[in-house]
Amino acid sequence: MESLLIKYGLSISRIRGQGYDGASNMRGLNQERSLKRPADVRWGSHYGTILNIIVMFSSIIDVLDFIREDGLTSEQKAEATGLLDTSYVNNFIFNMHLMKAILGVTNELSIALQRKDQDIVNSMKQVEIFKKRLQMMRDNGWKNLLEEVSLFCSNHGIEVACMNDMHILRGRSRRKASEITNLHHYQVDLFYNIIDMQLQELNDRFTETTTELLLCMESLNSSNLFCAFDKIKLVKLAQFYPLDFSSVDLLKLDNQLDNYIFDMRSSDDFAYLKGIVNLAKKLVETNRHIIYPLAYLLIKLVLTLPVATASIERAFSAMNIVKSRLRNKMGDL
Structure with a gap:
């Protein structure tokens, strides 16, 4: 849909009651809002x-x-x-509202996963919600x-x-169409299947x-004077x-973490750090990675985990179905 309007030279905006000069410009256009192409x-x-x-x-229909x-x-x-065909419009409207409902649920999760400080605890809570x-x-x-x-x-x-009518896919004859009702198509094939x-x-x-x-990883967070530190979780993480980490290393780590956290909380060098990456850098700058080798090893291992938010978002193949298959059904928004 958007591609057609762009090809025709229109920037989708509130146009009702406004002029169009036949080319690529709107006359007297006061663009209150416009459609932006979604990011991948x-x-x-x-x-x-x-x-x-x-x-x-x-306005789009106009x-x-x-x-x-x-x-x-x-x-x-x-x-x-x-695009204005009744059967297409019905599919479009249903898919649009289904996507709104699902993406409305995922919006806060998306924001949590995109946070640069990687607020893992709240992200995991959002996953459960x-x-x-x-x-x-x-x-x-x-x-x-x-x-x-x-x-x-x-x-x-x-x-x-009508939900009791037979559903006919666009581009297929009634003779070749599968014998399903609109109710089955919308409720089972789309609604239940996508969820x-x-x-x-x-x-x-x-x-x-x-x-x-992931929750154990949060114990390494250096924000607010290492308030998330939990030695039991860090040993479990190891x-x-x-x-x-051998059995002996785990015993050493248990003792080393006591010295490590006392040092971190009492040193001005680590008072205002945010994020595990900055923590690792500061440990190297102050040579504390030598003093606390097991704690530093744990930090390095955590940094190799694929928890970058973009990687997590791309991993949701089912969400790709919402973003791709249903989006294409809506006219390649």
């Missing part, structure tokens, strides 16, 4: 785009209707006509989503698809062991690396 790995950018589409939907009647080429007119909210949406959210879609269609004068993939991906990525590992 930023869930929040997709969420913001969808919210803008919902708010600007009437633009498409204008292109259908007065497009510069027959291809543009045909594409606008296809995300799982529970998704499960609640799956169990009880279908009726609310369908009502929201129906109300949106009613407010914009769009005929709502199940989100839950499965989260369970696979954040197992009990992985979550415990146990995840049996090739690097």
Whole structure:
């Protein structure tokens, strides 16, 4: 949809009641908001785009209707006509509201994972909240989503698809179409299927062991005078690396961490540090990596873990389905 409007020379904005000069400029345009192309790995950018589409939907339909009647080429007119087809619009609106619901749940998790200070404890809490909210949406959210879609269609004068009718995929004849109802298509193939993939991906990525590992890592956080320090968790963290910490090393680490944390909290060099990377640098600068070799080894091992936020976001293959497959169904936003 956006590609057509861009090709036609329009920057999507609130255009109702405003002039268009037939080229690439809007006359008297007061752009209150516009659609931005979503970033590849930023869930929040997709969420913001969808919210803008919902708010600007009437204006977008006006633009498409204008292109259908007065497009510069027959291809543009045909594409606008296809986008305005009732069956396409119903799919578009449902997918749009489904994405809004799911990305609305994930938005805080996305923000938490993007934080530069890697607030792992709160991130893990957001993961658990995300799982529970998704499960609640799956169990009880279908009726609310369908009502929201129906109300949106009613407010914009769009005929709502009858859930008991047979669903026909665009581009396929009725003879070759699979025998499923609209209810099955929207509720099972889309609603349940997408949510199940989100839950499965989260369970696979954040197992009990992985979550415990990440929470133990937070004990190395140097912020606020090492307030997150927990010796028991750090020894447990070392146990995840049996090739690097022998049984004897674990006993040494237990004692070394007492000296380490006393030194860190009493030294001005470490008073205002933020982040494990800066902690590692300061340990080397002050030669304390030699004094506390086991603690420093633990820090180095933690820094090699793939916890960079962009890497975590790219890992959610199920989220890629929301961002790619459903986004393409919505007209390659």
